[in-house]
Amino acid sequence: MNDEADGERRIGTREAAALLGVKPATVYAYVSRGQLASRREAVGRGSTFDAREVEELARRSRREAAGRSPAGEPSVRTSLTLIEPDRYYFRGVDAVELASRHRYEEVAEFLWTGTLVPGARFTAPPGPLTAARRVVAALPEHAGPIDMLRVATAAAAVADPLRFDLSPEAVLGSARCLVPTLVGALPTVRTGPRGNGPLARDLWHRLTAREPDGASLHTLDLALALLVDHDLAASTLAVRVAASARAHPYAAVSAGLGALEGPLHGVAGRLAHRMLTEALERGGAAPVVADHLRAGRRVPGLGHRLYRGEDPRATALFARLEALPHAAPALAAAREVVATAAGRRPGLHANVDLALAVLTVSCGMPAEAGETVFAVARTAGWIAHALEEYGERPLRMRPSGHYDGPRPPRPLP
Structure with missing residues (x-):
């Protein structure tokens, strides 16, 4: 017809x-x-x-x-991050080199817009920041960092009447406010300088009571910049699904934070932190690795399915940590973990979770600090993916189900 x-x-x-x-x-x-x-x-x-x-x-x-992989997995077009067997790139630029030369805020701006903005600063607006701090303060004492960031995101969304504007300009405006709001909503461990300083400095005072030195702050900033994006991890895919349904950027970030609550994504840094702490207490990593294997657990901080050798993010962090005298014991413990585990599996290498654990242990941060650093850093990457998805056909992230239940018709139960 x-x-x-x-x-x-x-x-x-x-x-x-x-x-x-x-x-x-x-x-x-x-x-x-x-x-x-x-x-x-x-x-x-x-x-x-x-x-x-x-x-x-x-x-x-x-x-x-x-655009589907040979294994049949869905493949999403993106111009943000390319991962190769031994390195990764942001918009075609070597990510390690970019993160080593520029602060987290500058890397985030480059990921969002493709333009480097020297001296970029993020400022939390008073209204959303006050709302976020209030809801975080109302949480039970046992609330973890992801709990705090999730409720802070929801509070910041409600305080932003323009959150439903999905134009690139509006989304970028929300992003530049949301990231510092999340950091500013976290409780402080020590009082630090206030103002329009680097995000890493503000985050530092919410992770440890130690006085920051320039080299340690730069290492934390490097960790944030290295972790800003890493292709389609589970949390990033959740963000793109939400953005495909045209959820506003705060809701998209909430979807990513929700995925981090699972035990298979986001908690490896905490496990590696505890392993290194135990290795330092027991005077060596070998018995700790043995205990993990005896219990049938994987040794945290080792291996990455996307890289043939050592995770390039770990390599960059280890190189920076070597310049910190107080990081030497934790760094030696991490190297011993790798050497012990590689005795039976020669192809096993350190990943970024192990390097992040060295940073958190050596700077007197709690075990959950790695999760906080990861979530704050990745928020910028989630926004970048949401921006891309807003430019695609709506609801394209809608696979068809393959029903394998009883064939109808059946009698009512």
């Missing part, structure tokens, strides 16, 4: 299904998901579709099918 009225070529369900290479029932599934518009015609003629819209959907479907 073809309908040329109003200069628009309309086709029937069967022709649309043929163009899309699907069954007629699937055409209506596209309609229910908002991917295709239909128009009910006169009685007996059924629904018709704009031929150009169907053809465009068919082209997109072919592109997305071609």
